[in-house]
Amino acid sequence: xxxxxxxxxxxxxxxxxxxxxxxxxxxxxxxxxxxxxxxxxxxxxxxxxxxxxxxxxxxxxxxxxxxxxxxxxxxxxxxxxxxxxxxxxxxxxxxxxxxxxxxxxxxxxxxxxxxxxxxxxxxxxxxxxxxxxxxxxxxxxxxxxxxxxxxxxxxxxxxxxxxxxxxxxxxxxxxxxxxxxxxxxxxxxxxx
Numbered sequence: 001x002x003x004x005x006x007x008x009x010x011x012x013x014x015x016x017x018x019x020x021x022x023x024x025x026x027x028x029x030x031x032x033x034x035x036x037x038x039x040x041x042x043x044x045x046x047x048x049x050x051x052x053x054x055x056x057x058x059x060x061x062x063x064x065x066x067x068x069x070x071x072x073x074x075x076x077x078x079x080x081x082x083x084x085x086x087x088x089x090x091x092x093x094x095x096x097x098x099x100x101x102x103x104x105x106x107x108x109x110x111x112x113x114x115x116x117x118x119x120x121x122x123x124x125x126x127x128x129x130x131x132x133x134x135x136x137x138x139x140x141x142x143x144x145x146x147x148x149x150x151x152x153x154x155x156x157x158x159x160x161x162x163x164x165x166x167x168x169x170x171x172x173x174x175x176x177x178x179x180x181x182x183x184x185x186x187x188x189x190x191x192x
Contacts, residue, residue, distance in 0.1 A: 001064055001066060005057055005060060005061055005066060005071060008053045008054075008057040008060075009071075009074055009075050009078050010078070012050050012054060012078050012079075013078050013081060015046050016081065016082050016085050016086075018046060019043055019046045019047060019050075019086070019089075020085060020089055022039055022043045022046065023039075023043045023089055023093065023097075023098065023153075024089075024093065025039050026039035026042075026043055026095075026097045026098075027093055027094065027095030027096075027097050027098070028095070029097075030095050030096050030097045031094075031096075036095075040097050040098075044150075044153050047086075047149065047150060048150075051146060051150075054075075057075060058075075069131060072134070079142065080113060083109075083142075083145060083146075083149075084110070084113075086149050087101060087106045087109060087110070087145075090149065090152040090153075091103055091105075091106045096155075097155065098152050098153055098155055099151065099154075099155050099156055099157070100152075100158075101148070101152055101165070102165065105148075105165045105168070105169060108169045108172055108173070109145055109168075112141070112173070112175060112176050115179075115180075116179055119179060119180065119183050120183075122183075123186065123187055126187065126190075127186075127187060127190040128190075130186070133182075135175075135178055135179065135182065137174060137175040137178040138175050138179065140171060140175070141171045141172050141175045144164075144167070144168040144171050144172075145168060145172075147164065147168075148161070148165060148168055151164060
């Protein structure tokens with residue numbers, strides 16, 4: 001059963017370049033006067049499939065008691081790679097097929113992840129191995145970013161997407177604070 005979990009994780013990673021190629025082809029088709037509909041819906045289907053495999057991966061691992069620290073780290077890394085690729089794609093992709101994401105939003109999400117990584121590395125350097133614990137605010141932020149990506153893929157107009165971006169950005173900032181205080185608490189507990 002563990003092989004299924006690893007397959008789902010690496011399948012998500014394999015879908016990233018396929019999505020990027022299909023999404024870019026949809027934009028190019030629209031710019032050149034072609035019909036991007038099939039390519040657009042293929043890209044949306046890939047995004048949806050990746051979401052389903054991510055959820056299935058977690059459900060299977062918990063249901064069958066197959067959770068592990070290495071599995072959690074690799075799964076989170078795969079999710080971050082995919083998320084980063086999609087955020088950059090929607091921020092720089094030119095064309096009418098998808099809604100462009102503001103660079104400031106992308107910077108906030110990247111900043112959150114970079115600060116989290118720096119915090120984890122710092123705690124690890126000071127106190128040794130640190131068990132990664134996913135908090136509700138981190139999961140909520142990841143879910144909100146996934147929702148933003150789906151909205152961008154569905155070409156939700158900016159006037160409707162902007163409030164979602166604002167809420168997601170504030171949630172990301174709150175998540176940074178939550179992880180900061182949790183890291184500080186765990187650091188103090190390890191030092192005691």
